[in-house]
Amino acid sequence: MRTRRSPGLIRSLGRSLGEGVMWMGFGWFAIHLPHPWTGYxxxxxxxxxxxxxxxxxxxxxxxxxxxV
Structure with a gap:
């Protein structure tokens, strides 16, 4: 019989991956500021x-x- 993984493990992995992507996006846009010609x-x-x-x-x- 297979043992089921606890949903807390998957939830915590998803949360940590999501937060990592979020912080990576903040860092990317903080380093690479938009060019003046891309603004509205x-x-x-x-x-x-x-x-x-x-x-x-x-x-x-x-x-x-x-x-002709």
């Missing part, structure tokens, strides 16, 4: 729309397209 930056405002093309420019481009 406010998004730029909307770009203005381009002005409409004059009729002469549209006619010139249509002529170039017809030649």
């Amino acid at each position: 930056v406010t998004p730029p405002g909307e770009h203005p729309c381009l002005p409409p093309l004059p009729q002469e420019e549209i006619a010139r481009r249509l002529e170039l397209l017809e030649e």
